[in-house]
Amino acid sequence: MVEESINKKWYWWPLFPLYPYGNKKTILRELIPDQIWSLEQIQGLYYVAVPIRMTVIKVDDGLMLVNPLPPTKELVNELEKLIAIHGKVKTIVLPTASGLEHKIGLPALSRIFQGADIWLCPGQWSFPINLPLDFLGIPSKRTRILFEEGTPHKDYFEWFSLGPLDLGLGRYQEVSFFHHATRTLHVTDSIVGIDSTPPEIFNFDPTPLLFHSRDRGDEPLIDSVDQRKKGWARLVLFSSFLKPGKLNIPSLIEIFKHSFKKDLRNWRSHFGIYPFVWDEDWESSLAEIMGENIPKIQVAPVLQNLIFPRSKKVLIGWLEKIKTFKNMEYLISAHYSAPVKFTEQDCQNLINEINSEKWNKLSDNNKFLINFYEKLLKLGIIPNI
DSSP: OHHHHHHTBOTTGGGSOOBTTTBOOOEEEEEETTTEEEEEEEEEETTEEEEEEEEEEEETTEEEEESOOOOOHHHHHHHHHHHHHHOOEEEEEEOBSSOHHHHTTHHHHHHHSTTSEEEEOSSOOOSSSOOOGGGGTOOGGGEEETBBTBOSOTTTEEEEEEEEEEOSSSEEEEEEEEETTTTEEEOSSSEEEEBSSOOGGGGSOOHHHHHHTOSSTTSOOOOOHHHHHHHHHHHHHHHHHSSOTTEEOOOHHHHHHTSSOTTOOSTTTGGGOOOOEEOTTGGGGGTTTOBSSSOEEEEOHHHHHHTSTTOHHHHHHHHHHHTTSTTOOEEEOSBSSSSEEOOHHHHHHHHHHHTSHHHHOOOTTTHHHHHHHHHHHHTTSSOOO
């Protein structure tokens, strides 16, 4: 048990303190037989935790890593199993300019695999001060910028970009690619497929699911299939909309009324502090983002509401590019389900949705994010272009 705990340690967690902080479980999944694998952890705030994925792809006598994760000893051990069969890590790709959760593991990962070339999305930025790559722990001498200095493994992949879009503090840009051999589209955050089955990574610690499956803080954390599914559904609503339309925040008096009860005075149950009240019909809001056992394909709601309100043409142009890939079969993103069945028709369905009245409709779920976006615009944090 002690060795297992040490294997999950991530000592740099204070740089970006996301749950589960310094103790990160990693699992290895084969996505496409003998071609593509997924190393997965979870991340979140206040038990609002969702899977995050580093994709491993077989290339010329070696492996390419996409979207770095914190390299715990457990993650490296799992990766070494693939290296023993398929060859060394040749390439590490960070395909996003703004996603800090995908950047935070890169410095440590680059030190472990010192022979790997590093490729970055253009326009990398840091806040509050834009620092040189070496100051961020990324070795500039073996780092190249995608498109500006070419692209890696051109015989295997077709690379293309969503953006750049000006966010004020920096840019939003996501580099995607199509893997010809497996007919898979690879994205980071832009498109996701979400279904009602809790991801496998939660089997090792279902606490976030059980915590959010309750209706009050004085309820115990009871583990069952139904409670896990209920908790997962609520986590998806949280992570998609930050404050879902069917969620209310009770008064402090109401919160503490149900806190610190017997058997709940521990960190796992957050001492019974549960600052949420869900409407009775909260499940009715799941239809727009979650498929029942089959992933629902969608533009990630947070990006839809915070990045793309003024950039529909850019998004549609990117999707039109995706439609040109012949015999496309699968989508692999950095979050939620993978691989997801994804064809030219699925891509066209997204385009049709963006062009419909539904895209601009202010649903209850979207209100918080849209109001937040408008405030950022008024304050000048997001440029008015």
